[in-house]
Amino acid sequence: MVLINPNSSTATTAMMTAIARRTLGPALPVRGVTVARGPRMLTDPEALRAAAPEVLAAGLRAMAGGDCAALLVAAFGDPGLTALRTATAGAGARGASGVYGASGASGAPGIPASGIPASGFPAPGFPASGFPTPGFPAPGIPASGIPTPGIPASGIPTPGIPTSGFPTPGIPTPGIPASGIPVVGIGEAALLEAAAGGTPFGIATTTPLLADAIHARVNALGLADRYTGLRLTAGAPERLSADPELLLDRLERAVRACAERDGARAVVIGGGPLGEAAEELHARCAVRVIAPIPAACRAITHLLTGRRTGGPAVR
Template structure:
């Protein structure tokens, strides 16, 4: 299950569609019951934690949830879920930053939320990646405006990615935000350095963790099927 910690159902649908490209049709997206439509400051990030926990408990109680992806770049609720979930739990920031930094690569973050810049830096430090972090670059326009203008969002994020590379020396750039997932997907072909889209990175990580968690789960993550199953059959079953 992919939990969207903000209350935008459109964002949930977008992130779920991207997740299904990696994991197949067995991904279910869930929107938290209460909170802001966008998480743009530390207070909103903290307030989303109990909502993420509540959504996860409901999913786990149904007995058909094999793993949890928290679809916000601040990873709200990830630590709390790991304390009780009993299934793999992955956050966008930890997955994307670890992927970008693999092999000692220096990486930056491009995003739209200036009020979360310090929180993102702290999260990266907590992940043990501060020595590879070149810093954050922000779009010129506010997140609220860019959420309504997809083309402007892509172009301003591209400028921020370029600044990470040219000014800061980053050799990989993470797009910092769940609601930026579609734009992140579109930017990957525009640069010579890796541009890490957070939702696919989280899906790749949870695929590996699911395979470790359940030895019966193995090949076929890209198509939503595992070896020995027929075409189109999911690797693990979730409710529609």
């Protein structure tokens, strides 16, 4: 599995890769890659948008290597996730070990053998921003431009995808063919896991400027009826990330507020760079805490094997 860090911090990549390796064990090796450019932390909508083409480029490079079984986008906003799924969808017929075969054909329409067309990024309907062009339809993406894998805003699941949000083995999933390369985002995976079975869930995070984007993601996944709200930590995200003890304290307060004030029975920690704090909060909080990186690893395991491993499914 290739873990793509949309933040340009190699230290954060190493930390998240270590968490993924602990979750998956020896069965699925993990390689972490860092995007070529961008901010060290994604803390506002513009940074999130700018990260999308960088994630796409990193994913295409990983697939071109020929040894990529799955891709994990390790930022809570899931930048570039939809474009990567579009690129991998055409790779299914050749399998994970032969994304770009001897014929020279690419894994997605509009992508030559190099993996990156002259325009810089694939595919019709996906400009450099990584998001669909308004009025230019893209498969599986509603008019809002926000993808809804399996669970649209109506809340009615797509056939073959149960309410857990993960596909039924043997039934093709749009963008993730049975023989293709699964692409999972930590935000989507954590939210779907938290809401499984109709559980009321909240989100605790450090990035107030991304609050609207987080709410939109919840709505796009059809989870608004189970969403109890967002709780934000006090203090600048960059300052908190530089002080692990302070970060843990502020996140714990936010998690407790989600449970005690909002009625959440599960709380998602909203951020890949918050991965270590999320793991520590499991033991400090009575409410279920969903750490996004392990949740995404469980989703990938499920997509590859049809079962969940790597830790308690509720975490």
